[in-house]
Amino acid sequence: MNHTMSTPALAPIVAAAVHNVLSIQFGLVAQPLEKLPAVAAGYAAMLHGTVAMFGARVYGDICLSLPDALADKLVAHMLGLPDTSTASDPDKLDLAGEFCNMLAGQIGAALTGSGYLNDLGTPQVTRVREDAEDAEPFESRFEGGWTCAGLPYSLSLSLRFEPHESDNPQC
Amino acid sequence: MNPTILSVDDSSLVRRAVSRAFARFECTIIEAENGEVGLHQTRQHKPDLIVLDYNMPVMDGVEMLKQLRADESLKGTKVIMLTANSNPETVTAVARLGVREYITKPFQEDQLLAKAARLVALVPKATE
Numbered sequence: 001m002n003h004t005m006s007t008p009a010l011a012p013i014v015a016a017a018v019h020n021v022l023s024i025q026f027g028l029v030a031q032p033l034e035k036l037p038a039v040a041a042g043y044a045a046m047l048h049g050t051v052a053m054f055g056a057r058v059y060g061d062i063c064l065s066l067p068d069a070l071a072d073k074l075v076a077h078m079l080g081l082p083d084t085s086t087a088s089d090p091d092k093l094d095l096a097g098e099f100c101n102m103l104a105g106q107i108g109a110a111l112t113g114s115g116y117l118n119d120l121g122t123p124q125v126t127r128v129r130e131d132a133e134d135a136e137p138f139e140s141r142f143e144g145g146w147t148c149a150g151l152p153y154s155l156s157l158s159l160r161f162e163p164h165e166s167d168n169p170q171c
Numbered sequence: 172m173n174p175t176i177l178s179v180d181d182s183s184l185v186r187r188a189v190s191r192a193f194a195r196f197e198c199t200i201i202e203a204e205n206g207e208v209g210l211h212q213t214r215q216h217k218p219d220l221i222v223l224d225y226n227m228p229v230m231d232g233v234e235m236l237k238q239l240r241a242d243e244s245l246k247g248t249k250v251i252m253l254t255a256n257s258n259p260e261t262v263t264a265v266a267r268l269g270v271r272e273y274i275t276k277p278f279q280e281d282q283l284l285a286k287a288a289r290l291v292a293l294v295p296k297a298t299e
Contacts, residue, residue, distance in 0.1 A: 025277035105255025
């Protein structure tokens with residue numbers, strides 16, 4: 001029996017997650033960007049959601065960055081409000097966490113399906129990015145940008161994949 | 172008698188989305204932001220159905236379920252899990268606690284209502 005397990009390609013997993021969450025929960029579509037969106041002037045206008053992923057063979061963080069204006073739109077679509085409505089600050093923070101949570105759930109399920117069983121932490125949301133640099137180099141990192149309703153956002157994954165036992169017979 | 176439905180989720184947006192889904196039916200919706208508050212609300216209001224998240228601060232959904240099932244007067248309460256977490260161990264733990272309806276976020280209102288309608292009687296509100 002062959003137990004060899006290759007590291008899964010993150011780009012198609014993330015693309016599917018973004019598509020599913022935006023279309024099912026918000027009734028919106030995402031357009032991929034060739035380059036990561038430039039950070040808006042001042043972090044105060046950006047929301048950052050992070051969900052920790054932990055498992056025996058995969059662990060790290062899933063981080064989402066989106067502007068307040070997109071959070072306004074997503075809150076409106078989630079609650080069936082007029083597209084031009086403005087969300088309260090607590091709702092925008094809540095949205096950033098829940099959006100990241102849903103994306104992490106989709107990504108986590110896909111990695112579980114690839115043999116990398118994992119669990120997810122509770123979403124953490126900030127207005128100022130606190131983790132500008134990783135504490136250690138992660139072997140598999142993904143960064144992608146999209147626009148939704150004309151507004152840019154980005155998603156980054158910093159994950160470490162551990163080889164399967166049979167790949168490392170000394171363990 | 173109209174059913175009482177308890178939505179337990181740390182996201183206020185999700186709770187409101189759940190309330191919105193049931194708003195066109197004759198039912199009473201109550202909310203809780205974590206399992207601990209959810210247990211308190213359950214003891215106080217005896218809901219016919221609980222829509223329950225898993226990952227929550229203070230007390231998660233599985234712990235709330237365990238305490239619910241250990242309480243003789245509440246153990247028969249019907250539950251739908253509504254969570255982004257599809258970890259097989261969580262799904263198995265929830266199934267062992269008697270929950271057969273599991274929805275993975277993102278979710279559509281119709282999906283939630285279809286599962287809820289299997290567990291409680293949902294009567295549409297009369298149109299004015």
